[in-house]
Amino acid sequence: MIKMKPWKWIVLAIFTYLILLVAYLPAVHIVKFIQTNNPNLPVSIGKVEGTLWTGKVDKLIAQGIVINNLKWELSPWSLLIGNASVDLNGGKIRGSEQAYVKGNVSASLFNLQNVSAEEFRLFLPARSVMAQLPLPVPVTADGRFRVEIKEFEFNKACVNLAGRGSWLNGSVSGPSGVIDFGNFDANLVCEGEQFAIQIQPDNMLNLDAKVLLSVAGKYNIKGRFKPSDTMPKEVQQAANFFGAADNEGFRKINL
Numbered sequence: 001m002i003k004m005k006p007w008k009w010i011v012l013a014i015f016t017y018l019i020l021l022v023a024y025l026p027a028v029h030i031v032k033f034i035q036t037n038n039p040n041l042p043v044s045i046g047k048v049e050g051t052l053w054t055g056k057v058d059k060l061i062a063q064g065i066v067i068n069n070l071k072w073e074l075s076p077w078s079l080l081i082g083n084a085s086v087d088l089n090g091g092k093i094r095g096s097e098q099a100y101v102k103g104n105v106s107a108s109l110f111n112l113q114n115v116s117a118e119e120f121r122l123f124l125p126a127r128s129v130m131a132q133l134p135l136p137v138p139v140t141a142d143g144r145f146r147v148e149i150k151e152f153e154f155n156k157a158c159v160n161l162a163g164r165g166s167w168l169n170g171s172v173s174g175p176s177g178v179i180d181f182g183n184f185d186a187n188l189v190c191e192g193e194q195f196a197i198q199i200q201p202d203n204m205l206n207l208d209a210k211v212l213l214s215v216a217g218k219y220n221i222k223g224r225f226k227p228s229d230t231m232p233k234e235v236q237q238a239a240n241f242f243g244a245a246d247n248e249g250f251r252k253i254n255l
Helices: 006-023 027-037 126-132 233-242
Strands: 043-045 048-050 054-062 065-074 083-091 100-108 114-125 141-155 158-174 177-191 194-199 208-213 219-225 251-254
Touching: 027 048, 065 100, 065 126, 114 126, 126 141, 141 177, 158 194, 233 251
Parallel strands: none
Antiparallel strands: 043 054, 048 054, 054 065, 065 083, 083 100, 100 114, 114 141, 141 158, 158 177, 177 194, 194 208, 208 219, 219 251
């Protein structure tokens, strides 16, 4: 039998108690603490169940986008190396009006701006996303945005990004009805410290463009497009706002 001085037993008991307290602390108390100390947090959180390590929230709303039944699992072993590694799974993978998320997100406990993700999948309803964008004219879009991240690292700026993005079954409501744009695909990478979205030209607009997005929210779009002959007349007419077409029928984009 190991002999220990009484004060050592007391320290061990307190340490064990603190570990058990954190392990079984209801997640709802943690959420309330965060909300109290961050009253301007742009996230609405519904009913919370479970503990810090594993639990779920029935509804999470951020920037008008709703994720239902979001579950999480926090790895206790990652904390030993100074990281908080969380597996997320929530929403509905099928259903154009709902969001879906699945994957792993990690953050350094010593630098909360150092965030990484891997094998991360995200589906967002196009209507909710487009409603948040500062577009020159209001646009009612439908379909779903899909983002698949193989690996990602952020530390005050884009450090590493390898992934793909898509607009699935894209459509826009026009004066004469719904205009079907089909699918758009793009590669996602870092370019310098900015996020870069390289749109692939195999789409109904023959859109070949690059979007650069800074952490501050500033963006730059350069490319060209040529609506296919099957597109409605109003799309052909709207293309004139981008200037005259070149010899190949393309119009330049520089925003």
